[in-house]
Amino acid sequence: xxxxxxxxxxxxxxxxxxxxxxxxxxxxxxxxxxxxxxxxxxxxxxxxxxxxxxxxxxxxxxxxxxxxxxxxxxxxxxxxxxxxxxxxxxxxxxxxxxxxxxxxxxxxxxxxxxxxxxxxxxxxxxxxxxxxxxxxxxxxxxxxxxxxxxxxxxxxxxxxxxxxxxxxxxxxxxxxxxxxxxxxxxxxxxxxxxxxxxxxxxxxxxxxxxxxxxxxxxxxxxxxxxxxxxxxxxxxxxxxxxxxxxxxxxxxxxxxxxxxxxxxxxx
Amino acid sequence: xxxxxxxxxxxxxxxxxxxxxxxxxxxxxxxxxxxxxxxxxxxxxxxxxxxxxxxxxxxxxxxxxxxxxxxxxxxxxxxxxxxxxxxxxxxxxxxxxxxxxxxxxxxxxxxxxxxxxxxxxxxxxxxxxxxxxxxxxxxxxxxxxxxxxxx
Numbered sequence: 008x009x010x011x012x013x014x015x016x017x018x019x020x021x022x023x024x025x026x027x028x029x030x031x032x033x034x035x036x037x038x039x040x041x042x043x044x045x046x047x048x049x050x051x052x053x054x055x056x057x058x059x060x061x062x063x064x065x066x067x068x069x070x071x072x073x074x075x076x077x078x079x080x081x082x083x084x085x086x087x088x089x090x091x092x093x094x095x096x097x098x099x100x101x102x103x104x105x106x107x108x109x110x111x112x113x114x115x116x117x118x119x120x121x122x123x124x125x126x127x128x129x130x131x132x133x134x135x136x137x138x139x140x141x142x143x144x145x146x147x148x149x150x151x152x153x154x155x156x157x158x159x160x161x162x163x164x165x166x167x168x169x170x171x172x173x174x175x176x177x178x179x180x181x182x183x184x185x186x187x188x189x190x191x192x193x194x195x196x197x198x199x200x201x202x203x204x205x206x207x208x209x210x211x212x213x214x215x216x217x218x219x220x221x222x223x224x225x226x227x228x229x230x231x232x233x234x235x236x237x238x239x240x241x242x243x244x245x246x247x248x249x250x251x252x253x254x255x256x257x258x259x260x261x262x263x264x265x266x267x268x269x270x271x272x273x274x
Numbered sequence: 275x276x277x278x279x280x281x282x283x284x285x286x287x288x289x290x291x292x293x294x295x296x297x298x299x300x301x302x303x304x305x306x307x308x309x310x311x312x313x314x315x316x317x318x319x320x321x322x323x324x325x326x327x328x329x330x331x332x333x334x335x336x337x338x339x340x341x342x343x344x345x346x347x348x349x350x351x352x353x354x355x356x357x358x359x360x361x362x363x364x365x366x367x368x369x370x371x372x373x374x375x376x377x378x379x380x381x382x383x384x385x386x387x388x389x390x391x392x393x394x395x396x397x398x399x400x401x402x403x404x405x406x407x408x409x410x411x412x413x414x415x416x417x418x419x420x421x422x423x424x425x
Contacts, residue, residue, distance in 0.1 A: 050367065210423040212424075227324070234406065235409050235410045236409070236417075237320070237409055237414075240317055241313040241315075241317025242313050242316075242413075242417075243409060243413045243414040244417065245363070245417035245418060246422060246423050247423075249417055249418030250418060252414075253414075253418065
C-alpha cells in the first residue's frame with residue numbers, strides 16, 4: 008500500500024512544487040506593485056485587500072475597491088482576460104472606465120504572465136465580503152470623461168520613449184513611482200519632461216538625480232530608504248511612503264533594490 | 275501730550291500682533307525641538323553603527339539620550355496642539371485614535387530597550403542590524419501612522 012502512495016506523491020510533486028513557485032512569484036510581483044497599501048484601509052485597521060482606503064487628491068477623495076476573491080463584493084468572478092483588461096487598460100468587466108487613481112497607465116507594461124501570477128496569488132488569499140464605497144469627487148470629475156482622458160494621456164505618454172531595463176520595470180511599471188513623484192498638469196496627465204521631480208500637491212519630493220533630488224545621497228542611504236525607510240538625516244519617511252517601504256520596497260531582493268537605485272541615478 | 279503718546283504706544287504694543295506665540299504654538303515648537311533632538315541622536319547612532327565614525331564609546335550615551343526623550347512622548351502631544359493650532363506635521367489621528375497612538379508609543383519604547391540590550395553587548399555588526407529593526411518598529415512605525423509628509 009505504501010508504494011502506490013509514494014508513487015502518487017512523486018507524480019503530484021512537480022505540480023505541487025510548481026504551484027508554490029508560481030504563487031511565490033505572484034506574491035513577489037504583488038509586493039513589487041504594492042497592491043496591499045492602497046487596497047487595504049490600514050489607517051482604520053481594515054481587512055487585507057478589502058478596499059475602502061481613502062485616497063485624497065486634488066480631484067476629490069477616491070475609495071479603493073475590494074480586490075479579494077469574494078464573488079459578490081470583490082473580484083472573485085473575474086476571468087483572466089477581465090483581470091488583464093482591468094489592470095492594464097483600466098476597464099471594468101462591464102466596459103466602464105476606472106479612474107486613474109488606479110495606476111493602470113503605469114501598469115500597462117506588465118506582461119500577461121506576470122499579471123496572471125498576481126491574479127493567482129490574489130485568488131489564493133481568503134475572500135472578504137465588504138461592499139465598495141462611493142468616491143467623493145469634485146463636481147467636474149466624471150467617469151464618462153475618462154475615455155477622452157485616456158486618449159489624451161496615451162498621446163502624451165507615447166511622446167516619452169519606453170525603457171525596458173529591470174529598473175524601469177520596477178519603478179515606472181510595477182512600483183508606479185511616477186504617479187506620486189512626477190508632476191501632473193491641470194487634468195492629471197503626468198509631465199514626463201519633469202520625470203521624478205516631485206509633486207507639490209501630494210508633498211511627494213523630487214527623487215530625480217538632480218541637485219534638488221537624490222544627487223547627494225550615497226548608495227547606502229538609498230538602500231536604507233528602500234529597506235527600512237530611513238532618511239539620510241536620521242529621520243524616517245512617513246504616511247504613504249512609509250507604507251511603500253513596509254509593504255513593497257523592503258520586500259524586494261537586494262538585486263532589485265540595486266536595479267532601482269541604478270535607474271534613479273540615470274534620471 | 276506725552277501721556278497720550280505713551281498711551282498710544284502702549285496700546286499698540288499690547289495688540290495681539292506683538293504678543294508672543296500662543297501656548298499651543300509653544301507646545302508645537304517644543305515638540306518639534308524634542309523630535310529634532312531625537313533625530314540628531316539617531317543619526318549619530320547610524321554613523322557609529324555603520325562605522326563611518328569611530329565614536330563607539332558614545333553609542334550607548336546616544337541611545338540613553340533617546341530613551342530620555344522618548345520619556346517625553348507621553349506629554350508632548352497635549353490636546354489642542356494639532357494642525358488647528360499651528361504648523362505641525364502631527365496628524366489628527368494622534369488625538370482621534372489615542373489607544374492606537376499610545377500602543378505605538380509603547381512599542382517604540384520597547385523597541386528601544388531591545389536595541390539598547392543588543393548595543394551594550396559590544397558587537398557592532400549585530401548592533402547595526404538591530405538598529406534597522408529599531409528604526410522600523412519605533413520611529414518609522416509611528417511616522418507611518420501619525421506624521422504628515424513634509425511640505
